[in-house]
Amino acid sequence: MKKRPLVVVTRRLPDVVETRMRELFDARLNHDDRPMTPDELATAVREADVLVPTVTDRIDAALLAQSGPNFKLIANFGNGVDNIDVQSALDRGITVTNTPGVLTEDTADMTMGLILTVPRRIAEGARVVPDDHEWSGWSPTWMLGRRIWGKRLGIVGMGRIGQAVARRAKAFGLSIHYHNRRRVAAHVEDQLEATYWESLDQMLARMDIVSVNCPHTPATYHLLSARRLKLLKKEAYVVNTARGEVIDENALARMLEAGDLAGAALDVFENEPAVNPKLVKLARQNKVVLLPHLGSATLEGRIDMGEKVIVNIKTYMDGHRPPDRVLPSML
Numbered sequence: 030m031k032k033r034p035l036v037v038v039t040r041r042l043p044d045v046v047e048t049r050m051r052e053l054f055d056a057r058l059n060h061d062d063r064p065m066t067p068d069e070l071a072t073a074v075r076e077a078d079v080l081v082p083t084v085t086d087r088i089d090a091a092l093l094a095q096s097g098p099n100f101k102l103i104a105n106f107g108n109g110v111d112n113i114d115v116q117s118a119l120d121r122g123i124t125v126t127n128t129p130g131v132l133t134e135d136t137a138d139m140t141m142g143l144i145l146t147v148p149r150r151i152a153e154g155a156r157v158v159p160d161d162h163e164w165s166g167w168s169p170t171w172m173l174g175r176r177i178w179g180k181r182l183g184i185v186g187m188g189r190i191g192q193a194v195a196r197r198a199k200a201f202g203l204s205i206h207y208h209n210r211r212r213v214a215a216h217v218e219d220q221l222e223a224t225y226w227e228s229l230d231q232m233l234a235r236m237d238i239v240s241v242n243c244p245h246t247p248a249t250y251h252l253l254s255a256r257r258l259k260l261l262k263k264e265a266y267v268v269n270t271a272r273g274e275v276i277d278e279n280a281l282a283r284m285l286e287a288g289d290l291a292g293a294a295l296d297v298f299e300n301e302p303a304v305n306p307k308l309v310k311l312a313r314q315n316k317v318v319l320l321p322h323l324g325s326a327t328l329e330g331r332i333d334m335g336e337k338v339i340v341n342i343k344t345y346m347d348g349h350r351p352p353d354r355v356l357p358s359m360l
């Protein structure tokens with residue numbers, strides 16, 4: 030009988046996914062409600078055939094140098110693979126896969142929800158529960174937010190998620206603008222009525238709301254730098270459901286604190302799972318909305334991601350190329 034591969038999963042997955050994994054593999058599942066420690070990850074790559082990491086697990090060259098003779102596959106539970114040194118893995122004959130396409134709509138829903146909410150949530154004095162636990166009665170000038178209908182939305186990164194955000198935002202009456210490494214196909218631009226900006230600087234200076242939807246790569250690290258953030262209008266909002274590393278968080282915090290930006294909503298952070306204490310303080314001052322990386326966090330989406338992980342592992346173990354193999358050229 031063929032030996033079942035030892036598969037180490039770094040975080041708890043939906044029950045239906047874990048049940049299937051136990052049926053198919055020698056599954057070692059981490060049910061502690063915390064990330065695995067570096068020592069635990071080192072033991073995993075030393076002993077396992079397959080590792081299933083999530084976004085906060087750093088799979089770098091130093092860890093991969095400790096991998097054992099059986100370790101051949103990193104089946105990432107997630108679309109973004111910036112947590113993995115893909116080139117080092119490939120140099121060691123280790124295949125990397127991810128879970129593309131199944132979290133697009135959920136992440137776009139969350140992004141659109143933040144685009145709609147933030148200009149109203151960060152209205153002056155707006156509170157979920159007023160401090161005095163009773164409201165001073167409705168007034169025409171009470172907690173005034175900002176209209177988004179008719180405003181300009183600048184999307185940084187027009188891939189699957191960026192385009193899904195554009196489809197939603199168009200339906201809400203926003204004017205769609207985007208900056209991307211490459212211009213998208215003309216028919217896509219036409220469908221979305223989207224305006225391409227070759228210059229990110231020029232786009233940022235003219236937008237009312239900016240949505241970050243690009244992957245984190247060496248080229249996009251601090252793409253929204255302190256210099257670029259200063260190009261934004263004071264009444265502009267920033268929404269980030271992509272990767273925290275794309276924005277210079279400290280620069281953003283300084284602008285929010287100084288009132289040089291109307292507000293922001295962040296679902297991702299530079300040093301996850303830690304959150305910049307300056308942002309936490311600003312959240313208490315109602316100048317920023319913070320979420321703990323919930324963009325794709327639906328039960329259906331997590332199950333779809335888990336099923337893609339299982340297919341990638343099974344395909345690889347059957348001696349075939351996994352459908353979601355990641356190559357450095359794709360990043």
Ligand code: 8YV
Nearest residue numbers: 083084106107108109324325
């Ligand atoms: C996932 C994400 O939840 O898939 C991604 O790239 O950022 C999230 O939507 C996360 O990766 C889970 O590991």
